[in-house]
Protein backbone atom coordinates (compact mmCIF):
# COMPACT_ATOMS: atom_id res chain seq x y z
CA UNK A 1 0.00 0.00 0.00
CA UNK A 2 1.00 3.63 -0.42
CA UNK A 3 0.78 5.26 3.01
CA UNK A 4 1.05 8.99 3.65
CA UNK A 5 1.77 10.39 7.09
CA UNK A 6 0.39 13.82 7.95
CA UNK A 7 2.60 15.19 10.72
CA UNK A 8 5.89 13.45 11.41
CA UNK A 9 5.77 13.45 15.22
CA UNK A 10 5.62 10.50 17.60
CA UNK A 11 2.64 8.67 16.11
CA UNK A 12 3.49 9.43 12.50
CA UNK A 13 7.11 8.38 12.88
CA UNK A 14 6.31 5.19 14.84
CA UNK A 15 3.51 3.85 12.67
CA UNK A 16 5.26 4.95 9.47
CA UNK A 17 8.37 3.00 10.41
CA UNK A 18 6.34 -0.09 11.38
CA UNK A 19 4.39 -0.09 8.12
CA UNK A 20 7.51 0.50 6.03
CA UNK A 21 9.03 -2.56 7.71
CA UNK A 22 6.03 -4.54 6.45
CA UNK A 23 6.89 -3.56 2.86
CA UNK A 24 4.47 -0.64 2.44
CA UNK A 25 5.58 2.50 0.59
CA UNK A 26 5.57 5.27 3.18
CA UNK A 27 5.78 9.03 2.60
CA UNK A 28 6.30 11.15 5.74
CA UNK A 29 4.73 14.61 5.50
CA UNK A 30 5.28 17.64 7.68
CA UNK A 31 4.89 21.41 7.72
CA UNK A 32 8.67 21.34 7.70
CA UNK A 33 9.97 19.14 4.88
CA UNK A 34 13.44 19.01 6.43
CA UNK A 35 11.91 17.37 9.55
CA UNK A 36 10.05 14.67 7.60
CA UNK A 37 13.08 14.02 5.43
CA UNK A 38 15.10 13.43 8.62
CA UNK A 39 12.39 11.00 9.78
CA UNK A 40 12.55 9.19 6.42
CA UNK A 41 16.29 8.94 6.80
CA UNK A 42 15.86 7.40 10.25
CA UNK A 43 13.18 5.03 8.92
CA UNK A 44 15.09 3.84 5.83
CA UNK A 45 13.19 1.07 3.99
CA UNK A 46 12.81 3.31 0.92
CA UNK A 47 10.60 5.81 2.75
CA UNK A 48 10.38 9.41 1.57
CA UNK A 49 9.87 12.71 3.34
CA UNK A 50 8.41 16.01 2.17
CA UNK A 51 5.43 18.28 2.65
CA UNK A 52 2.00 17.23 3.89
CA UNK A 53 0.68 18.07 0.40
CA UNK A 54 3.11 15.60 -1.16
CA UNK A 55 2.27 12.90 1.39
CA UNK A 56 -1.47 13.35 0.77
CA UNK A 57 -1.03 13.22 -3.01
CA UNK A 58 1.25 10.17 -2.86
CA UNK A 59 -0.86 7.89 -0.71
CA UNK A 60 -4.00 5.74 -0.83
CA UNK A 61 -4.07 5.48 2.95
CA UNK A 62 -3.29 8.50 5.13
CA UNK A 63 -2.46 8.63 8.84
CA UNK A 64 -3.76 11.95 10.20
CA UNK A 65 -1.82 12.98 13.32
CA UNK A 66 -2.49 16.74 13.36
CA UNK A 67 -4.93 16.87 16.26
CA UNK A 68 -7.94 19.11 15.72
CA UNK A 69 -6.65 20.41 12.38
CA UNK A 70 -8.89 19.44 9.47
CA UNK A 71 -7.72 19.00 5.87
CA UNK A 72 -9.25 22.28 4.62
CA UNK A 73 -7.07 24.10 7.16
CA UNK A 74 -3.86 22.28 6.24
CA UNK A 75 -3.97 21.42 2.53
CA UNK A 76 -4.42 23.88 -0.34
CA UNK A 77 -6.41 21.24 -2.27
CA UNK A 78 -8.09 18.91 0.25
CA UNK A 79 -9.88 17.17 -2.67
CA UNK A 80 -6.63 15.25 -3.08
CA UNK A 81 -8.02 13.06 -0.28
CA UNK A 82 -11.20 12.13 -2.20
CA UNK A 83 -11.62 8.36 -2.38
CA UNK A 84 -8.79 7.76 0.07
CA UNK A 85 -8.71 6.18 3.52
CA UNK A 86 -7.81 8.49 6.40
CA UNK A 87 -6.80 6.89 9.70
CA UNK A 88 -7.54 9.19 12.65
CA UNK A 89 -5.43 8.30 15.71
CA UNK A 90 -6.12 11.53 17.59
CA UNK A 91 -7.16 12.12 21.17
CA UNK A 92 -8.27 15.35 22.82
CA UNK A 93 -5.76 17.53 24.60
CA UNK A 94 -5.82 16.50 28.26
CA UNK A 95 -7.66 19.17 30.28
CA UNK A 96 -6.62 20.23 33.78
CA UNK A 97 -7.44 17.44 36.23
CA UNK A 98 -8.69 15.18 33.39
CA UNK A 99 -12.01 17.07 33.55
CA UNK A 100 -13.22 16.35 30.01
CA UNK A 101 -16.37 17.99 28.71
CA UNK A 102 -19.11 15.62 27.49
CA UNK A 103 -18.30 14.56 23.93
CA UNK A 104 -20.95 15.66 21.44
CA UNK A 105 -18.90 14.96 18.32
CA UNK A 106 -15.68 12.99 18.03
CA UNK A 107 -12.49 14.29 16.44
CA UNK A 108 -12.96 11.59 13.80
CA UNK A 109 -16.46 12.80 12.86
CA UNK A 110 -15.17 16.37 12.64
CA UNK A 111 -12.42 15.17 10.29
CA UNK A 112 -14.91 13.18 8.19
CA UNK A 113 -17.24 16.18 7.80
CA UNK A 114 -14.37 18.18 6.33
CA UNK A 115 -13.55 15.54 3.68
CA UNK A 116 -16.89 13.91 2.82
CA UNK A 117 -15.41 12.03 -0.14
CA UNK A 118 -12.73 10.33 1.92
CA UNK A 119 -13.20 7.36 4.27
CA UNK A 120 -12.19 8.26 7.81
CA UNK A 121 -11.40 5.35 10.11
CA UNK A 122 -10.73 5.74 13.85
CA UNK A 123 -7.85 3.59 15.14
CA UNK A 124 -4.64 3.45 17.19
CA UNK A 125 -5.62 6.02 19.86
CA UNK A 126 -5.82 3.72 22.90
CA UNK A 127 -2.14 2.98 23.37
CA UNK A 128 0.89 5.18 23.90
CA UNK A 129 3.82 5.55 21.53
CA UNK A 130 5.89 3.35 23.82
CA UNK A 131 3.61 0.40 23.06
CA UNK A 132 4.35 0.80 19.35
CA UNK A 133 8.03 0.47 20.22
CA UNK A 134 7.23 -3.17 21.15
CA UNK A 135 5.64 -3.90 17.77
CA UNK A 136 5.44 -6.16 15.89
CA UNK A 137 7.32 -8.43 18.33
CA UNK A 138 6.84 -9.09 21.21
CA UNK A 139 3.52 -7.22 21.12
CA UNK A 140 1.78 -10.23 19.51
CA UNK A 141 2.11 -12.19 22.75
CA UNK A 142 0.02 -9.62 24.61
CA UNK A 143 -3.05 -9.55 22.31
CA UNK A 144 -3.39 -5.76 22.36
CA UNK A 145 -6.66 -4.48 20.88
CA UNK A 146 -6.81 -1.73 18.28
CA UNK A 147 -10.39 -0.46 18.15
CA UNK A 148 -11.35 0.33 14.56
CA UNK A 149 -14.49 2.29 13.63
CA UNK A 150 -15.64 3.65 10.28
CA UNK A 151 -18.62 3.93 7.96
CA UNK A 152 -16.85 2.39 4.95
CA UNK A 153 -16.53 -1.38 5.51
CA UNK A 154 -13.75 -1.82 2.96
CA UNK A 155 -11.72 1.03 4.45
CA UNK A 156 -12.20 -0.43 7.91
CA UNK A 157 -10.95 -3.84 6.68
CA UNK A 158 -7.85 -2.20 5.22
CA UNK A 159 -7.05 -0.49 8.53
CA UNK A 160 -7.70 -3.72 10.45
CA UNK A 161 -5.20 -5.44 8.18
CA UNK A 162 -2.64 -2.67 8.81
CA UNK A 163 -3.12 -3.15 12.57
CA UNK A 164 -2.77 -6.92 12.35
CA UNK A 165 0.38 -6.74 10.23
CA UNK A 166 2.20 -4.84 12.97
CA UNK A 167 1.20 -7.26 15.72
CA UNK A 168 -2.07 -5.91 17.13
CA UNK A 169 -5.53 -7.48 17.38
CA UNK A 170 -8.00 -5.32 15.44
CA UNK A 171 -11.46 -5.08 16.97
CA UNK A 172 -14.23 -4.09 14.57
CA UNK A 173 -15.98 -1.37 16.55
CA UNK A 174 -18.71 -0.48 14.08
CA UNK A 175 -19.58 2.88 12.56
CA UNK A 176 -17.60 6.12 12.82
CA UNK A 177 -20.01 7.57 15.40
CA UNK A 178 -18.56 4.99 17.81
CA UNK A 179 -15.34 7.02 17.70
CA UNK A 180 -16.97 9.05 20.49
CA UNK A 181 -16.65 6.00 22.73
CA UNK A 182 -13.23 5.03 21.42
CA UNK A 183 -11.94 8.54 22.05
CA UNK A 184 -13.39 8.24 25.54
CA UNK A 185 -11.32 5.07 25.95
CA UNK A 186 -8.26 7.01 24.79
CA UNK A 187 -8.99 9.66 27.42
CA UNK A 188 -9.47 6.99 30.08
CA UNK A 189 -6.26 5.09 29.35
CA UNK A 190 -4.30 8.34 29.56
CA UNK A 191 -5.88 8.95 32.96
CA UNK A 192 -4.50 5.55 34.03
CA UNK A 193 -1.12 6.13 32.35
CA UNK A 194 -0.53 9.68 33.59
CA UNK A 195 -3.09 10.50 36.29
CA UNK A 196 -2.83 7.14 38.06
CA UNK A 197 0.87 6.77 37.22
CA UNK A 198 0.65 3.31 35.70
CA UNK A 199 3.02 4.40 32.93
CA UNK A 200 2.88 4.25 29.13
CA UNK A 201 2.81 0.48 28.78
CA UNK A 202 -0.73 0.35 30.17
CA UNK A 203 -3.33 -0.14 27.44
CA UNK A 204 -6.92 -1.31 27.00
CA UNK A 205 -7.84 -4.59 25.34
CA UNK A 206 -10.97 -6.66 24.97
CA UNK A 207 -10.75 -10.20 26.30
CA UNK A 208 -13.35 -12.68 25.16
CA UNK A 209 -13.39 -15.26 27.97
CA UNK A 210 -14.38 -18.94 27.72
CA UNK A 211 -18.01 -19.56 28.69
CA UNK A 212 -18.60 -20.48 32.30
CA UNK A 213 -19.38 -24.18 32.79
CA UNK A 214 -22.74 -24.33 34.53
CA UNK A 215 -24.39 -21.40 36.30
CA UNK A 216 -23.21 -21.62 39.91
CA UNK A 217 -24.43 -18.06 40.53
CA UNK A 218 -27.86 -18.59 39.05
CA UNK A 219 -27.06 -17.30 35.57
CA UNK A 220 -28.34 -14.11 33.98
CA UNK A 221 -31.95 -13.59 34.90
CA UNK A 222 -34.52 -11.19 33.44
CA UNK A 223 -33.94 -7.68 34.77
CA UNK A 224 -36.71 -5.75 36.45
CA UNK A 225 -35.21 -2.44 35.27
CA UNK A 226 -37.11 -0.51 32.63
Ligand SMILES: NC(=O)c1ccc[n+]([C@@H]2O[C@H](COP(=O)([O-])OP(=O)(O)OC[C@H]3O[C@@H](n4cnc5c(N)ncnc54)[C@H](OP(=O)(O)O)[C@@H]3O)[C@@H](O)[C@H]2O)c1
Pocket residue numbers: 006007008009010011012029030031032035065066067069074089090091092124125126127128129130
Ligand atom coordinates in the same frame (compact mmCIF):
# COMPACT_ATOMS: atom_id res chain seq x y z
N1 LIG B 1 2.04 9.90 21.45
C1 LIG B 1 1.20 8.98 21.87
O1 LIG B 1 1.56 8.17 22.73
C2 LIG B 1 -0.18 8.89 21.29
C3 LIG B 1 -0.89 7.69 21.39
C4 LIG B 1 -2.17 7.60 20.84
C5 LIG B 1 -2.74 8.70 20.22
N2 LIG B 1 -2.03 9.86 20.16
C6 LIG B 1 -2.67 11.02 19.51
O2 LIG B 1 -2.10 11.13 18.22
C7 LIG B 1 -1.99 12.51 17.86
C8 LIG B 1 -0.54 12.84 17.54
O3 LIG B 1 0.22 12.62 18.70
P1 LIG B 1 1.81 12.65 18.68
O4 LIG B 1 2.28 12.11 19.96
O5 LIG B 1 2.31 12.10 17.40
O6 LIG B 1 2.08 14.22 18.72
P2 LIG B 1 3.36 15.00 18.19
O7 LIG B 1 4.58 14.18 18.37
O8 LIG B 1 3.29 16.33 18.80
O9 LIG B 1 3.05 15.08 16.63
C9 LIG B 1 1.91 15.74 16.15
C10 LIG B 1 2.15 16.21 14.76
O10 LIG B 1 1.06 17.05 14.39
C11 LIG B 1 1.53 18.06 13.56
N3 LIG B 1 0.96 19.34 13.96
C12 LIG B 1 0.94 19.89 15.20
N4 LIG B 1 0.33 21.08 15.17
C13 LIG B 1 -0.02 21.30 13.88
C14 LIG B 1 -0.65 22.36 13.21
N5 LIG B 1 -1.06 23.47 13.86
N6 LIG B 1 -0.85 22.25 11.89
C15 LIG B 1 -0.43 21.15 11.23
N7 LIG B 1 0.19 20.10 11.80
C16 LIG B 1 0.38 20.19 13.12
C17 LIG B 1 3.04 18.15 13.71
O11 LIG B 1 3.56 17.84 12.45
P3 LIG B 1 4.84 18.55 11.83
O12 LIG B 1 5.56 19.30 12.93
O13 LIG B 1 5.61 17.40 11.31
O14 LIG B 1 4.27 19.44 10.80
C18 LIG B 1 3.40 17.06 14.67
O15 LIG B 1 4.46 16.30 14.24
C19 LIG B 1 -2.57 13.30 19.03
O16 LIG B 1 -3.90 13.60 18.78
C20 LIG B 1 -2.44 12.35 20.20
O17 LIG B 1 -3.40 12.59 21.19
C21 LIG B 1 -0.77 9.98 20.66
